[in-house]
Amino acid sequence: MDSIYIIDDDRITVFGIRKMLGLVVDCKDISSYANGKLALDAIKAAHQKNKKVPDVIFLDINMPIMDGFETAKWIKETHPNILVMALSMQDDEQSLIKMIKNGAKGYMLKNTQPTALEKGLETLINKGQFFPDWASSKILTSISENTINVNLKNNLSDREIEFLKYTTSEMTYKEMAEKMFCSPRTIENYRDSLFEKLELKSRVGLAVYALKNGYSE
Numbered sequence: 355m356d357s358i359y360i361i362d363d364d365r366i367t368v369f370g371i372r373k374m375l376g377l378v379v380d381c382k383d384i385s386s387y388a389n390g391k392l393a394l395d396a397i398k399a400a401h402q403k404n405k406k407v408p409d410v411i412f413l414d415i416n417m418p419i420m421d422g423f424e425t426a427k428w429i430k431e432t433h434p435n436i437l438v439m440a441l442s443m444q445d446d447e448q449s450l451i452k453m454i455k456n457g458a459k460g461y462m463l464k465n466t467q468p469t470a471l472e473k474g475l476e477t478l479i480n481k482g483q484f485f486p487d488w489a490s491s492k493i494l495t496s497i498s499e500n501t502i503n504v505n506l507k508n509n510l511s512d513r514e515i516e517f518l519k520y521t522t523s524e525m526t527y528k529e530m531a532e533k534m535f536c537s538p539r540t541i542e543n544y545r546d547s548l549f550e551k552l553e554l555k556s557r558v559g560l561a562v563y564a565l566k567n568g569y570s571e
Contacts, residue, residue, distance in 0.1 A: 355379060355409050355479070360386040361393045361425065362414035362441060367464055371412055371441075371471075378472035389417045390425030397433065410437045410478065413458070415449055423456050430457025437478050445486065448524055451561040455522055455570070460484035509551060517544040518564040521557055 358381050362368050368386045375384060385408075387393035397407050411429065415422035422440060429436050439460035440453040450461050460478045462471070463486070477484040510518070513534070520530045531541045549555060552563055564570060 355381045356406055357381070357383040357385070357408040359393055359396075359408040359411040360384065361388075361390060361411060361417070361422070362386070363388045363417045364414070367414070367441070374468045374471050375475075377468050379475060390420030390422065390428070394420070394425065394428055397429075401433075407433055408436055410439060410475065412439050412441055412462075414441045415453065423452055426453055426456040426458050437482070439474070439478055439484065447556070447558050450485075450558055451522060452524070454562055455565055461486060510548075514544050514548055514551075515569055517541065518548065518560060518569045521560040522564050522570050 358375065358379075360368050360371050362371075372384055372386070375381065385396065387396065390413075393411070400407050413422045413425060426438050426440070429438055434457070437460065438458045439462055440450075440458040441462055441464055442449055443464050445463065453461060460474060460483060462474050462484070466474065474484045516534060517530065520533065525533065527541050527545070528538055531538045534541070545557075545560070548560055552560070554560055554563065
């Protein structure tokens with residue numbers, strides 16, 4: 355691996371990730387930036403000089419000036435081959451969904467141990483994505499599928515598809531019910547029906563399936 359960026363405004367986190375990477379990966383060029391804008395400026399400069407852009411970026415979600423969501427979206431639109439590993443303090447489903455929507459290929463908690471970081475980075479590079487167990491094991495299958503199961507799509511009702519779109523938003527289930535002019539119980543029925551049909555276990559799994567198959571709010 356030629357180049358890794360760490361984008362995080364917390365110096366302690368940057369120091370820790372640098373130290374762990376030094377133990378688990380052979381990479382001579384590990385650069386760090388305190389916010390997305392600084393990192394994007396560096397990528398633009400490298401690109402203009404025909405220099406190599408980073409292979410992997412460890413990207414904090416909450417930062418000043420330009421946060422992880424905006425940064426990931428820019429990378430997705432301009433350098434989609436860069437593998438983005440989102441960093442977070444919490445196992446937050448909403449942040450995970452939004453980061454996936456904005457192009458992140460991985461998600462890792464900041465308190466990750468060196469061995470887990472090594473495994474996550476290896477999986478990200480070799481398989482193109484890495485997501486924690488709590489995000490649902492089915493996510494990897496949903497993301498890696500290259501074709502849409504037409505028969506399965508035809509088995510979804512219009513209301514289920516409408517609900518699927520909303521799972522990619524930041525709305526709560528209660529807010530979805532208000533948006534769809536139905537009761538919270540009906541929303542739960544849509545959710546449970548889709549869990550069964552799609553063999554998923556979490557809202558994150560539904561959101562990833564929705565994004566992969568073109569159902570996005």
